[in-house]
Amino acid sequence: MKRVIFSLYVDVPEKEHYGPSKFKHDTIDKALQTRNAFKEHYNKLVETKQKYSDTIGVPFKLYEYDKQFKDFEKNLLKNFPYFTGYEIINFYKIHLLYELAKDYDEILYLDFDAIPVTNESFFNHWDLSKGICVYNNNAMINKNNRAIDKMIHGIRSPSAKYFNTQAMLIATDNSPINDVINTGIVGATKTDLLKLDFFGKFYDTITLMTKLREEGLDGLYPQNVIDMFRYDNETIFSYKIQVNNINIQWLDNQWHYFFDTQFFIPKETKIVHTINKDFDTVWRFYEKHNL
16 A cells, blocks of 8 residues: 655745635735745744654655646646636645556645644544545534625635535536535545546536636526635535545544634644644644654
């Protein structure tokens, strides 16, 4: 059984993070804070992933801004010049899953801000033959319980991904039932990735997404919801899960701890997804547990 862990770091200019989002919190300043945090903590973000990989006996690969990425970006922009840098990078990480699946049976992807804080093997805990491991973000779809025409969220919000996926499913005569997933941490086998077929008929998928952004869907969605639609890898991932009937395992809060506004990390945590970019708190947790 050949296994691998990989991560990705490309310094995306802040203007490329949110594109044409109308959400007031999707700002240049917010994106700049993310860029600066990654630069400041770069070495430790790499070292902790490498140390974890070494501990569990699995090779680690870090992908950065190199010829492979530049070629991918160039080819994608040739057909889809309206993609933002952030969108391209998030399609690239899915592309890398497929590239690694050519040589490995089981793959664990970690966003650059996802930090292992355990010595327990992900691969031993999760039986990937039972399905792809991702985090379920359904609880955040409409946490304030607002009427659909009163919802104002960013293009990267769970609400945006839920309604965009729903619209794609309805437009292709599928059940509208879907889950919001987060691909910050993904565990998958070669077999399930091939069945998912993420990039199959990719041009048609993007064409459908563009049509929904520009025209909506038979008046089903108010304009404030349509304004959330973008070209999100997680929307397509969720769409493909439903269309291709993929088995999924939902990561629990231990193996994908969504570290955002709560400003503490439970002691049983295994992997911290540092959404708030408060890396100093993660490092204190890391040192406290002698990792």
